[in-house]
Amino acid sequence: MKLKSVVLNLMVVGAISILPLSNTIIAEGKEKEDKVRYVTPIDEDEFWDRMEIQKRIPDLIEYLEKKFDDNYAGLYVDQEHGGIIHIGFHSIPQKDELNKVRDILGEDVEVEYDEVKYSKEDLDKVVEELSVNIDRFEKNVASISSSFKDQSVIVGYTEDESEAKDSIEKGLNKKSIRKMTIDESLIKFEQTEKIEPKIDRAQIKVRPVPGAAQMNYSGSGFCTNGFSAKDSNSSTYFLVSAGHCADNTGQQVLQSYNKDNLIGTVHKKIFYWGSSVDVSLVKVKSDLTTHNILTTSGNNYDEAGYQIIGEQINDWEGMGVCTSLGQSDTQMCGFVQGTNESVYALGSHLKNQKKVSLKVVNGDSGSPVGVPDSKNTKKLYLYGIVSAARSNESVTYLTYIGNIKAETGIKVITGK
Known part of the structure; x- marks a missing residue:
């Protein structure tokens, strides 16, 4: 998909950069490749081994939701530390109750069980409630996200942390959130880059x-x-x-x-x-x-x-x-x-x-x-x-x- 072209000038429309091109565009090469190559975030063979294990996780989720109901809180895969599957419970079940997990995933897959306070659903609800309260003219808050792994809701701001905290405080005072038992440590603030749509x-x-x-x-x-x-x-x-x-x-x-x-x-x-x-x-x-x-x-x-x-x-x-x-x-x-x-x-x-x-x-x-x-x-x-x-x-x-x-x-x- 490499193109030879002449860039005429650079136009900036709001936050979007658009590069007009000349009418002379030449596509280089049309030979077909039999094998698709990807740039992978870790060793290629290791990545695809983990992708094979990943196929078993939907069946695992279905089993956990059915077997443990509200005690099952969610799961995540720790890719930074070898692809360990972490399964969260409000109260970790007895060992013999978890034998089916090994049957689904296989003996070669490393699993850890974590006792957590918040379920993925709890965290997502906080994100939803905080998000709808953000003023449409707000420019400092760039994102609000949930992390089941970190058991937190993360507010990304671009410039002023105190302003971001003021904006979030309004949401925390909403009746729907006050009904939830939320620790002050749940909300974390991180400075981040401005988020931009992509056009070219x-x-x-x-x-x-x-x-x-x-x-x-x-x-x-x-x-x-x-x-x-x-x-x-x-x-x-x-x-x-x-x-x-x-x-x-x-x-x-x-x-x-x-x-x-x-x-x-x-x-x-x-x-x-x-x-x-x-x-x-x-x-x-x-x-x-x-x-x-x-x-x-x-x-x-x-x-x-x-x-x-x-x-x-x-x-x-x-x-x-x-x-x-x-x-x-x-x-x-x-x-x-x-x-x-x-x-x-x-x-x-x-x-x-x-x-x-x-x-x-x-x-x-x-x-x-x-x-x-x-x-x-x-x-x-x-x-x-x-x-x-x-x-x-x-x-x-x-x-x-x-x-x-x-x-x-x-x-x-x-x-x-």
Whole structure:
């Protein structure tokens, strides 16, 4: 996906940098790669071994919820210390009650049991209540997130900690939160970089248009296609990307600078204060849709490098994910760092976002993120699309596929 181009000038629109390009765009190489390569956050073989173990965790969660009910508080995977699975209980059960855990995970998997005060549900409730109280003109608070691992709610601020504490104090005084037994140590404050949506330049021409190929929202900038979808009646078809990429409905969307590059128009944009999604639906003809995701290796690309075969609904801190990034021109893997983040970016507040350890650049917004079936297949379960990121850090925020479907009513186009 490397392009040769001439940058004419740099335009700054608000906090978004847009690089207009000349009409001469040359895609280098069209040879297909048989093997998809990812940049992994740890040793490659070790990463894929952990991904195999990860497949057993949804069954584990189902068992724990059914067997221990409210005593089960949640779990996370400590990827920094070898991939240890930590299971939290309000009161740790007797050893013989936990034999089934070993049966599900296997004897080779290290498990630790933690006695915790707050469940994941408790922490998420605090995040939700605090988030809705933040003033829409607030610029100092960048994010509010839960961490089951740390048993805390983390408030990220950009400049003034005292101002951030004042904003949060208002939320703590709400009746719904006062009913909960909360220690003062639950809320932690951390200075962080400002969070920005990502928009930049266009890409090669690919038909049909796979995930990870870039699209030009005429007049506003360039983002990456996440995946293809259709409405509940299978009568209208869409390419799905980030909502902040679009200006309004009816806006034309192009794909590449070659001839006949108009692919559709914006059918719906969802990016508003308090929304759980940052998404735009580009209405296209059915023959432009596909379950494929584009991947690259050097100057070569494969428009069917990965195939979406389903959706990743369960998630937890430490879950492994991978992506093919449109503008970054690479495949990359990382871990989920937070499953419930309230993010404040570009004058908007997005709730229920997913935080992952991926580094993205301008133009990667909308890129698909999912869980590969294994190292040796091209199958992937879609988890979400890139929405925003912290500048110069390996911290990216995703809009979750479950929320996208709930808000829009669309169905993901999948393969087998």
